Amino acid sequence: MITGERLELRWVITGVIVLLAAAVAGLTIGQSSIAAVDALKEVADRLPLVSVDSGLTDIQKNIVWEVRVPRVLLGGMVGASLAVAGGGYQAVFRNPLADPFLLGAAAGAGVGATVAIAYGIGDGVGGLDPVPMLAFIGAMFAVLLSWVVGSAAQQRSAASLLLAGVAVASFLTAVQTFILQRNAEVIRQVYTWLLGRLTTATWDEVRLIAPYFIVSSVIVIGLRRVLDVMRVGDAEATSLGIRPGVVRGVVVVAASLGTAAAVAVSGLIAFVGLIGPHTIRLLVGASNRVVLPLALLFGAAFLIGADVVARNAVDQGEVPIGVITAFCGAPFFLMVLRTSRRLVA
Amino acid sequence: MNTTTAAVSCADVSVRLGGRLVVDSLSLDVFEGEWVTIVGPNGAGKTTLLNTIAGVQRFDGTVELAGTEVGTLGARARARRVGRVPQHPVLPGGMTLVDYVLLGRTPHLGLLGTEGRQDLDVVAYVLDRLDLTPLAGHFLETLSGGELQRCHIARAIAQETPILLLDEPTTALDLGHQQEALELVDELRHERRLTVLSTMHDLTLAGQYSDRLVLLKQGAVVAVGPASEVLTSGGLSDLYGASVRVVREDGDIVVLPTRSTENAT
Numbered sequence A: 001m002i003t004g005e006r007l008e009l010r011w012v013i014t015g016v017i018v019l020l021a022a023a024v025a026g027l028t029i030g031q032s033s034i035a036a037v038d039a040l041k042e043v044a045d046r047l048p049l050v051s052v053d054s055g056l057t058d059i060q061k062n063i064v065w066e067v068r069v070p071r072v073l074l075g076g077m078v079g080a081s082l083a084v085a086g087g088g089y090q091a092v093f094r095n096p097l098a099d100p101f102l103l104g105a106a107a108g109a110g111v112g113a114t115v116a117i118a119y120g121i122g123d124g125v126g127g128l129d130p131v132p133m134l135a136f137i138g139a140m141f142a143v144l145l146s147w148v149v150g151s152a153a154q155q156r157s158a159a160s161l162l163l164a165g166v167a168v169a170s171f172l173t174a175v176q177t178f179i180l181q182r183n184a185e186v187i188r189q190v191y192t193w194l195l196g197r198l199t200t201a202t203w204d205e206v207r208l209i210a211p212y213f214i215v216s217s218v219i220v221i222g223l224r225r226v227l228d229v230m231r232v233g234d235a236e237a238t239s240l241g242i243r244p245g246v247v248r249g250v251v252v253v254a255a256s257l258g259t260a261a262a263v264a265v266s267g268l269i270a271f272v273g274l275i276g277p278h279t280i281r282l283l284v285g286a287s288n289r290v291v292l293p294l295a296l297l298f299g300a301a302f303l304i305g306a307d308v309v310a311r312n313a314v315d316q317g318e319v320p321i322g323v324i325t326a327f328c329g330a331p332f333f334l335m336v337l338r339t340s341r342r343l344v345a
Numbered sequence B: 001m002n003t004t005t006a007a008v009s010c011a012d013v014s015v016r017l018g019g020r021l022v023v024d025s026l027s028l029d030v031f032e033g034e035w036v037t038i039v040g041p042n043g044a045g046k047t048t049l050l051n052t053i054a055g056v057q058r059f060d061g062t063v064e065l066a067g068t069e070v071g072t073l074g075a076r077a078r079a080r081r082v083g084r085v086p087q088h089p090v091l092p093g094g095m096t097l098v099d100y101v102l103l104g105r106t107p108h109l110g111l112l113g114t115e116g117r118q119d120l121d122v123v124a125y126v127l128d129r130l131d132l133t134p135l136a137g138h139f140l141e142t143l144s145g146g147e148l149q150r151c152h153i154a155r156a157i158a159q160e161t162p163i164l165l166l167d168e169p170t171t172a173l174d175l176g177h178q179q180e181a182l183e184l185v186d187e188l189r190h191e192r193r194l195t196v197l198s199t200m201h202d203l204t205l206a207g208q209y210s211d212r213l214v215l216l217k218q219g220a221v222v223a224v225g226p227a228s229e230v231l232t233s234g235g236l237s238d239l240y241g242a243s244v245r246v247v248r249e250d251g252d253i254v255v256l257p258t259r260s261t262e263n264a265t
Helices: A009-028 A036-046 A058-093 A105-118 A130-152 A158-182 A184-195 A203-222 A224-232 A234-239 A244-266 A272-283 A288-312 A321-339 B046-054 B075-079 B097-108 B117-129 B145-158 B175-192 B203-209 B233-240
Strands: B006-017 B020-031 B035-039 B060-065 B082-085 B163-167 B195-199 B212-217 B220-225 B244-249 B252-257
Touching: A009 A036, A009 A058, A009 A288, A036 A058, A058 A158, A058 A203, A058 A224, A058 A244, A058 A272, A058 A288, A105 A130, A105 A158, A105 A184, A105 A244, A130 A158, A130 A244, A158 A184, A184 A321, A203 A224, A203 A244, A203 A288, A224 A234, A224 A244, A224 A288, A224 B097, A234 A244, A234 B082, A272 A288, A272 A321, A288 A321, B006 B046, B006 B195, B020 B046, B020 B195, B020 B220, B035 B046, B035 B175, B035 B203, B046 B060, B046 B082, B046 B163, B046 B195, B075 B082, B075 B097, B082 B145, B097 B117, B097 B145, B117 B145, B145 B163, B145 B175, B163 B175, B175 B195, B175 B203, B203 B252, B212 B233, B220 B233, B233 B244
Parallel strands: B035 B195, B035 B212, B082 B163, B163 B195
Antiparallel strands: B006 B020, B006 B060, B212 B220, B244 B252
């Protein structure tokens, strides 16, 4: 019997185990002295149909439920969104250097956040924090602008879209630099935001990102087989009955929604979206049926793990999580790149 | 052979690429079960004509597939009628042969669907038929030119379309593999009653395997008919600006390039 390259159960199980391990680490390791077992008991107690007494004080309970749990959930969703979006972008652009910020999402979010911080725009609308809101709007605006400009080009192709993204990103970065230069007092604050962090994680952020994360992951992962067809190029995909332009549009919008939501709550966390999917390609296989679902699991696990390190690496304060993802992820990726016998697809 | 149904019908088809008229008011009927090969010098519009029939090229005029205008068909419906082996297929890195051939099942699947038992059976049969089963798990980049060519044909066959378009199926192959690939297509054509439309540079091979040849020059048809009528030394010399001799050998038409004695020093 013949079968193609499919997602093997052992890899799914491995991914789930690694994700659970990262989540447990995220819930139990911290600077408040709460016993690991008690922290887990407290989380279990909150689950439906489960009742265990963790023996924690109310303050400790609050730390577990209002600080650590949302932070783990947020880290997981941000990591998964970025990794899936990166995998999706790489697939539709057939470009190994594609990442979720390719069409200007990062620059757009940067401008949005900078405007919110520099001009101290009130309490936002409906009491929501204006920084994530404007960052989200900025990111989507940038992607749509790139899309409109890139698709209007005479030679409508993946390359023209990509170049439009580069131009839009440069333009928005210039706008951001200009605003910063005029408002030098907020540079530090904006810089901190840009480096990425989960320090402000609350249930509000979890609720903000969850729907975008779910919609974008379901769409991108749902199209995994079609994205494999796209690997033979637009012309051949067309003669196989696919409409590459439409697929590209759907994936770009879906992936950008996930990216914009992730950027809005966590700032710019580099590396996960670019290198995450490649690591899976090198270790497991190049089919999007393998890459995309595993990017979700391992992307989530990686960011939760990176956040644990970010919180505990130094005595005072935190290391920006974007620093940790690159600092830990780059050497690991280089090792994989050197040892894998598979092609960089 | 049933020559009453036109599987492919082009009427007054013109294609402009970058302002240049590449296909010029061309009309051509290809009948069901027939193998027609388009020949002509480089730039005559052979590939563009195939792309037009495949529905991946904008054009003026009418192209009908078994009576249905190609433009009215959706992408999927079109891909169920016409399979195409391009001249230079893209080879995705890190993809196994079986996954590549499975891509041919795309028009038979829903957008979010995955291959079922039946699709795997079709592919298993095609791989077996093309002697590719032992290579099923190999990565494309490890295959030889002959194996790859069979692999591209396999994907088009797995698509199970009544019409097969082959753009230069033999260019990259040595003599033995050229014959092997063409024999294979011919066998499949008879087994499945396929209509085959191909382009070829080797006029002798084209004449041996095709029912009819279409001579194309600057996007227009110069001559249509069986090799014995179309391949004449005078006509070919005009068409290609080359010096050739046409020889009849055991019923085959053999086209020999010649070199006039005053040039050969």
